[in-house]
Amino acid sequence: MKKTIKLTLFAGMLIVLAVVGCSNPSGDGSSTSASMFTYDEIGGKITITGYYGPGGAVKIPAKIEGKPVIALKSYSGYSLGVFFNSGLTSVTIPNSITSIGDYAFSGTLLTSVTIPDSVTYLSGFNSTQLTSITIPNSVTTIGVDAFLYCTSLTSVTIPNSVTTIGNSAFYGCTNLSSVTIGNNVKTIEAWAFNNNGLTSVTIPNSVTTIEPYAFWNNDLTSITIGANVTIATYAIDSFFYYIYNDGGKLAGTYQAIAISPYWVKQL
Numbered sequence: 162m163k164k165t166i167k168l169t170l171f172a173g174m175l176i177v178l179a180v181v182g183c184s185n186p187s188g189d190g191s192s193t194s195a196s197m198f199t200y201d202e203i204g205g206k207i208t209i210t211g212y213y214g215p216g217g218a219v220k221i222p223a224k225i226e227g228k229p230v231i232a233l234k235s236y237s238g239y240s241l242g243v244f245f246n247s248g249l250t251s252v253t254i255p256n257s258i259t260s261i262g263d264y265a266f267s268g269t270l271l272t273s274v275t276i277p278d279s280v281t282y283l284s285g286f287n288s289t290q291l292t293s294i295t296i297p298n299s300v301t302t303i304g305v306d307a308f309l310y311c312t313s314l315t316s317v318t319i320p321n322s323v324t325t326i327g328n329s330a331f332y333g334c335t336n337l338s339s340v341t342i343g344n345n346v347k348t349i350e351a352w353a354f355n356n357n358g359l360t361s362v363t364i365p366n367s368v369t370t371i372e373p374y375a376f377w378n379n380d381l382t383s384i385t386i387g388a389n390v391t392i393a394t395y396a397i398d399s400f401f402y403y404i405y406n407d408g409g410k411l412a413g414t415y416q417a418i419a420i421s422p423y424w425v426k427q428l
Contacts, residue, residue: 216249219253252271256277263284271290284306296317342364349364401424404425
């Protein structure tokens with residue numbers, strides 16, 4: 162009798178452990194367990210604030226506790242990015258996400274990622290090993306340091322949906338040799354394309370402001386630019402600011418030359 166009771170109790174404990182071990186508050190058995198994340202809930206929507214899993218492949222849940230996951234929090238103060246240096250090798254981002262915060266994936270081992278077309282604020286991939294990136298037409302802002310030090314990137318196309326390219330967004334992407342800037346970009350912030358490998362760039366007519374050092378430390382020999390852009394001193398190099406401004410801010414293509422004034426507008 163005692164032996165039967167013990168066996169029954171043991172079997173019951175195994176069932177409980179199995180249920181607890183398989184618990185997944187995300188409600189999606191194929192997603193990484195919500196127990197590996199910290200998160201805030203505001204107004205019935207979830208913002209993920211941290212990750213404490215083993216790294217490797219992660220599938221971010223579209224829902225936690227039945228509520229939609231809409232954002233990966235930006236770093237702030239002593240709060241690092243959600244997956245900062247986590248050993249992440251691949252990630253699946255659900256189409257419930259609208260904001261990928263600054264430094265969210267910083268220092269991870271990602272070589273590729275698919276950004277869903279629900280995202281409007283795109284940042285957080287600095288110091289990763291991405292070899293390419295497709296920015297969907299839903300994105301309106303590329304955030305601060307978004308792809309900083311992504312040294313394996315060689316080209317990028319900014320879609321027409323984007324209006325702002327943030328501070329140091331592509332800083333230090335030393336192998337970035339081709340960039341296409343969409344026709345609705347208004348502001349290119351400081352250091353955005355600093356220390357890349359660009360030899361030419363076309364600034365669309367939509368751009369009204371290029372901040373300091375935005376294209377500094379490139380190998381630019383040709384710039385095509387619209388009229389009346391406000392260009393900060395040293396936005397391009399030590400000379401272009403004066404040639405463009407003193408020449409009446411004329412639209413056109415400017416070529417670098419080896420002697421003063423170092424830039425001339427093509428006729």
